[in-house]
Amino acid sequence: MSAPARTQLEGLGLSSSCVDVLRHLWDYLDDEMTPGGAERLRAHIAGCAQCREYEGYQACFLDTLAKLRAELGAPTELRQRLADKLKSQGCGCWHKVRNES
Amino acid sequence: MTTTILATSELLGDAGRDAAFEREALPWLDDVYRFALSLTRDDADADDVVQETYLRAYRSWHTFIPGTECRRWLFTICRNVFLRSRERQRPTVDLEDGEQDAVAAGSVYAAARERGYDDLYATLDLAPALRDALDELAEPFRSTVILVDVEGMTYETAAQVMGVPIGTVRSRLFRGRRLLQEKLLTVAEDLGFVTASAGGMR
Numbered sequence A: 001m002s003a004p005a006r007t008q009l010e011g012l013g014l015s016s017s018c019v020d021v022l023r024h025l026w027d028y029l030d031d032e033m034t035p036g037g038a039e040r041l042r043a044h045i046a047g048c049a050q051c052r053e054y055e056g057y058q059a060c061f062l063d064t065l066a067k068l069r070a071e072l073g074a075p076t077e078l079r080q081r082l083a084d085k086l087k088s089q090g091c092g093c094w095h096k097v098r099n100e101s
Numbered sequence B: 001m002t003t004t005i006l007a008t009s010e011l012l013g014d015a016g017r018d019a020a021f022e023r024e025a026l027p028w029l030d031d032v033y034r035f036a037l038s039l040t041r042d043d044a045d046a047d048d049v050v051q052e053t054y055l056r057a058y059r060s061w062h063t064f065i066p067g068t069e070c071r072r073w074l075f076t077i078c079r080n081v082f083l084r085s086r087e088r089q090r091p092t093v094d095l096e097d098g099e100q101d102a103v104a105a106g107s108v109y110a111a112a113r114e115r116g117y118d119d120l121y122a123t124l125d126l127a128p129a130l131r132d133a134l135d136e137l138a139e140p141f142r143s144t145v146i147l148v149d150v151e152g153m154t155y156e157t158a159a160q161v162m163g164v165p166i167g168t169v170r171s172r173l174f175r176g177r178r179l180l181q182e183k184l185l186t187v188a189e190d191l192g193f194v195t196a197s198a199g200g201m202r
Helices: A003-011 A016-029 A035-047 A049-070 A076-088 A094-099 B002-011 B013-024 B026-040 B043-059 B070-086 B098-114 B127-136 B141-150 B155-162 B166-191
Strands: none
Touching: A016 A035, A016 A049, A016 B098, A016 B166, A035 A049, A049 B098, A049 B127, A049 B141, A049 B166, A076 A094, A076 B026, A076 B043, A094 B026, B013 B026, B026 B043, B026 B070, B026 B141, B043 B070, B070 B155, B098 B166, B127 B141, B127 B166, B141 B155, B141 B166, B155 B166
């Protein structure tokens, strides 16, 4: 982290554990931390109301993003066009492209 | 090892190939489309990229190694098709420090709290605004957010698809998330939403 960012954090008056949460919460929620690092963060969050609240906020944001998956998909026209192309290539399962929902 | 697998695949014949293609590749059409759209930002271009991706995948099916992740294989083809279609090199790697964005997201949250929007995502249906914000997000942040947050890929898998180091995926992802959160706070303010509680645990 850059020096200005560090100074900015120190100005907030947060504990070093709270700063770790700010820096690594996304790694933690993405399950991309080492087991030891994740455990340290988990332990701090369990005992810190402020960080627990921030975790809830970020988890909710990621949850909202993940739900977009169900809303966006390949359009019917594309499926039809691809089915025609695959059929012309001799693909036996071309009709399955159209039938997928 | 690979030679043996390829030989087995070839022994399957057309019917076997079609059955395997149907089983392994076709279920990912929606996923590939979302990824293509994140790259092209244009419906018609995305259609073309998806079509070329699947045709190429079908023709090159013998190179798919059974037992590996077909979605990742398709996404990699998709990205290559896109890059070729644009006749451009891989985007410049942005090595911004991801943690600065993570910390900046904390500041966005603090600003939201001050204005009474602390449980923004829990109380409001921000899905439409989030979709719009995602549409407006610049590359390469947009495709990275799509791969990890919408498609649920690990940093490592997304890095393989994008052909960049894991650290680059992380910094792009964090930047994308921070920009989205800033945008959503602005939307919430514009809509005049104010939550009842000013803080506390939920």
